[in-house]
Amino acid sequence: xxxxxxxxxxxxxxxxxxxxxxxxxxxxxxxxxxxxxxxxxxxxxxxxxxxxxxxxxxxxxxxxxxxxxxxxxxxxxxxxxxxxxxxxxxxxxxxxxxxxxxxxxxxxxxxxxxxxxxxxxxxxxxxxxxxxxxxxxxxxxxxxxxxxxxxxxxxxxxxxxxxxxxxxxxxxxxxxxxxxxxxxxxxxxxxxxxxxxxxxxxxxxxxxxxxxxxxxxxxxxxxxxxxxxxxxxxxxxxxxxxxxxxxxxxxxxxxxxxxxxxxxxxxxxxxxxxxxxxxxxxxxxxxxxxxxxxxxxxxxxxxxxxxxxxxxxxxxxxxxxxxxxxxxxxxxxxxxxxxxxxxxxxxxxxxxxxxxxxxxxxxxxxxxxxxxxxxxxxxxxxxxxxxxxxxxxxxxxxxxxxxxxxxxxxxxxxxxxxxxxxxxxxxxxxxxxxxxxxxxxxxxxxxxxxxxxxxxxxxxxxx
Ligand code: URP
Ligand code: ZN
Ligand code: ZN
Numbered sequence: 001x002x003x004x005x006x007x008x009x010x011x012x013x014x015x016x017x018x019x020x021x022x023x024x025x026x027x028x029x030x031x032x033x034x035x036x037x038x039x040x041x042x043x044x045x046x047x048x049x050x051x052x053x054x055x056x057x058x059x060x061x062x063x064x065x066x067x068x069x070x071x072x073x074x075x076x077x078x079x080x081x082x083x084x085x086x087x088x089x090x091x092x093x094x095x096x097x098x099x100x101x102x103x104x105x106x107x108x109x110x111x112x113x114x115x116x117x118x119x120x121x122x123x124x125x126x127x128x129x130x131x132x133x134x135x136x137x138x139x140x141x142x143x144x145x146x147x148x149x150x151x152x153x154x155x156x157x158x159x160x161x162x163x164x165x166x167x168x169x170x171x172x173x174x175x176x177x178x179x180x181x182x183x184x185x186x187x188x189x190x191x192x193x194x195x196x197x198x199x200x201x202x203x204x205x206x207x208x209x210x211x212x213x214x215x216x217x218x219x220x221x222x223x224x225x226x227x228x229x230x231x232x233x234x235x236x237x238x239x240x241x242x243x244x245x246x247x248x249x250x251x252x253x254x255x256x257x258x259x260x261x262x263x264x265x266x267x268x269x270x271x272x273x274x275x276x277x278x279x280x281x282x283x284x285x286x287x288x289x290x291x292x293x294x295x296x297x298x299x300x301x302x303x304x305x306x307x308x309x310x311x312x313x314x315x316x317x318x319x320x321x322x323x324x325x326x327x328x329x330x331x332x333x334x335x336x337x338x339x340x341x342x343x344x345x346x347x348x349x350x351x352x353x354x355x356x357x358x359x360x361x362x363x364x365x366x367x368x369x370x371x372x373x374x375x376x377x378x379x380x381x382x383x384x385x386x387x388x389x390x391x392x393x394x395x396x397x398x399x400x401x402x403x404x405x406x407x408x409x410x411x412x413x414x415x416x417x418x419x420x421x422x423x424x425x426x427x428x429x430x431x432x433x434x435x436x437x438x439x440x441x442x443x444x445x446x447x448x449x450x451x452x453x454x455x456x457x458x459x460x461x462x463x
Contacts, residue, residue, distance in 0.1 A: 001039050002029060003436070008045030008397065010387050012052075013368035021050055021170045023393040026435035030389055045397055048430060049263050051367055052385050053087025053118075053394035053434035054348050055374040058263065058315035061091050062111045066338030066423040067329055071320040071414040074115035077344060078452055080412040081318075082118050084345035085429040087316060087394035087439075088384050090121040090374075092400035094160075097128045101138045105248055109454065116452030117445060118434050119394075121378065122180060125151040129166055138171045146456030148379045151239070154221045155188040155290060158442070162226060171232035178459040180377070181229070182237045185221035185246065186213060186291060195335060205278055206284035209334045210292035218291055222249035226260055235259035235462050237377065242268040242291035243403045244301040251310045261377060263313035264302050265421060266343055276419070285327040286417050287332065289319065289341045303360045312373040312463050314351055314364040318344035319416045342415040346406055346423075348396070353381060353425035378460035393436035404427040412445075 002024035008032060010019045018070075020035040021028060061077040063070045072080065081089055093108035095101045101124050104462050109123055124147050129135050136226040139150065152167050162170075167181070174181050194212045203211075222238055226249060229236040241262045253260035267289070274296050277284045287293050305311045319340025321327055330337025351370055355361040361369070375385025382391050404425050408418040432440035439447035 004040040008048045008050035013372040023436045049398040051396045052371040055088040057090040057374045060319035074112040078117040080345040085348035094125045095127045114450040118452045121455040124151045144260040153183040153184045155186040157188040161188045171234035175234035187217040209288045219245035226253045238262040258460035262311045288337045290339045316343035342413045349425040352427035376461045395433040397431040399430045404428045
């Protein structure tokens with residue numbers, strides 16, 4: 001009657017134990033050792049880890065940005081996510097300045113309709129609250145549509161950046177509703193001044209993208225937005241924390257018991273200026289994303305912060321652009337390089353290798369930062385993010401011994417390069433179930449395109 005995953009090792013954020021998992025329809029029916037096989041389709045999972053499907057809460061699919069559009073649409077981006085063991089993404093609907101947020105919601109639902117391969121939610125990236133904040137009630141309307149997190153940019157002046165008053169007004173409303181404000185924290189105007197000077201000095205190559213965005217500009221913005229959230233009584237979540245300086249600000253806020261949370265991304269944990277930039281020609285453009293790669297000394301503190309719950313989540317900020325015809329828009333002027341990199345397919349592999357295998361985090365913490373905490377913070381728990389009776393059967397059957405080399409030649413994302421090219425990992429997806437349906441087997445997506453559902457998210461938890 002159901003599908004029985006037999007003999008695997010189940011991992012949750014608090015325990016690792018031998019147990020069978022019975023799926024019936026779209027949900028998990030039972031989790032315990034020794035479930036009778038009679039009447040069920042049996043899948044032998046001996047030697048495998050059985051974990052909740054990954055949740056990547058930071059993707060930019062089919063998003064117009066930097067004079068072009070991110071290279072993965074909903075079909076390609078969510079297919080690549082599934083192949084890499086992620087069964088839920090939360091993508092950003094981006095409000096156009098001068099237009100209402102509901103319009104962005106409609107546009108993003110249309111982008112995903114008939115295309116999403118796995119379940120997905122939306123954050124709203126707020127760029128305009130209308131004259132004198134006239135559109136603030138749109139926040140309430142969107143919460144009713146299941147958008148319970150609102151992103152603001154303190155960077156990209158003239159494009160996406162909002163001022164402190166707008167942030168404060170938004171926070172006053174989200175705090176009433178219990179919704180969350182997600183923050184791209186960088187001091188955009190100061191960075192623009194540094195960029196202006198660099199260009200005037202003829203520093204136009206892609207490495208200068210990284211060198212003109214100091215970690216202190218990130219830390220200053222985190223500090224400021226924490227102060228604004230304290231004034232408004234709001235919960236905040238700092239996205240893509242890339243440096244020790246910024247992380248320390250999150251840590252300081254949490255020490256004061258403020259409702260401040262944060263994520264880092266795979267690229268900041270395993271790549272650095274020293275190891276990955278400074279390449280000849282225009283190659284460094286592959287690593288132009290924002291915040292930029294940092295000096296290697298930041299990696300240790302970020303791993304530690306993730307392990308010790310200073311940061312709660314690891315995401316990818318998947319915002320892919322092809323090298324050949326998109327990154328090259330910035331030849332001769334790094335400010336014209338579309339900002340973003342591909343990664344949604346590799347998060348689970350890289351976190352398993354560099355986190356679990358290399359002793360930086362336990363298996364339980366791996367599950368916490370890749371699935372359970374994202375589900376809790378973003379209002380999807382216990383439907384998503386856990387292997388438990390009653391939850392959606394979003395299940396990852398993970399072979400901890402499988403060896404794999406990351407390469408653009410074989411990845412599913414629509415980019416002609418990988419920022420993790422040549423990285424070797426041990427541990428990879430064997431099968432993926434999404435709401436009880438086998439969607440990945442043999443490294444291929446075997447589900448139907450468009451089967452993914454929009455997630456009407458509830459108000460999340462503060463962790
Ligand atoms: O470079 C990036 N990260 N592009 C996407 C937009 C953002 O800032 O998250
Ligand atoms: Zn950002
Ligand atoms: Zn982003």
